[in-house]
Amino acid sequence: MKRKHLLGNRIFMALVFVFLYAPIFILIIFSFNAGNSSAVWKGFSLHWYAELFQNRLIMQSVYTTLLVSVLSRLVVSGLATLISTRAGTFAAIGLASMRRRWRTPLMTVNNIPVMNAEIVTGVSMCLLFVAFFGLWKAFAVWFNQAQDTFWMEENIYLGFGTLLLAHVTFNIPHVILTVMPKLRQMDKNLVDAAQDLGCTWMQAFWKVIIPEIKPGIISGALIAFTMSIDDFIISYFTAGSGVSTLAMTIYSMTKKRVSPEINAISTLLFGAVLLLIIIINVRESRQERLRERARA
Secondary structure, three states: HHHHHHHHHHHHHHHHHHHHHHHHHHHHHHEEEOOOOOOOOOOOOOHHHHHHHHHHHHHHHHHHHHHHHHOOOOOOEEEHHHHHHHHHHHHHHHHHHOHHHHHHHHHHHHHHHHHHHHHHHOOOOOHHHHHHHHHHHHHHHHHHHHOOOOOOOOOOOOOOOHHHHHHHHHHHHHHHHHHHHHHHHOOOOHHHHHOOOOOOHHHHHHHHHHHHHHHHHHHHHHHHHHHHHHOHHHHHOOOOOOOHHHHHHHHHHHOOOHHHHHHHHHHHHHHHHHHHHHHHHHHHHHHHHHHHHHHH
């Protein structure tokens, strides 16, 4: 009976993995198709990868997407990744140090953007930026009329700056959620012990807290990077007409038909994320072995 139960679980797990990864494998295979069909195999070729790297629109979209993604991590996949990771980490540390009666409602507020529909977030951010632009214009007109020394630009529009702010904003809650469990697992006495040994609070922060929660920070950065690359809805409402991310470019291309170039760029994206996950997992396993040896 137990063997039948285990066999059933394995079959179910195998089916789940087939449904998850079979479409990706089909996409990867047909990205090397010599023809332009997504159903008929006409031989192996790298033609569509060459076409991909010669497509200026896609390359510009890749550059914008990576730049925005990395930037969001600092506050978390380019600039967004860097910005949001740092901001989310500091916010998580601040939340963890609060009393429960304050931490609980603030965590609820943090969780709302994560559970909220992206269409609501995208529209609300677009309205916020438009309202801010109106106030900015009114102030700039008054400022320019009041003096002649410095000219302030009166009209600002949706573009790369608003896109970056939007990605940073929706990535921060995800970073907080990944860092918080590591903070809860950390022994609170470690910081006190470091300070008793002569460390300042800032030294204890960088030499004790950050190394302890580093796996959570890395996981948060990876999640933020992936979400920033993948996002379409929020980017659509906050990018304006002059900026396009990779997801927006692919969507515009699929309005006509699914080009083999889309298979090629999707394969490269999947390979990049897979390589990143492998590197992080190998690094974490090595660090875990080193910690076990140090304890022994």
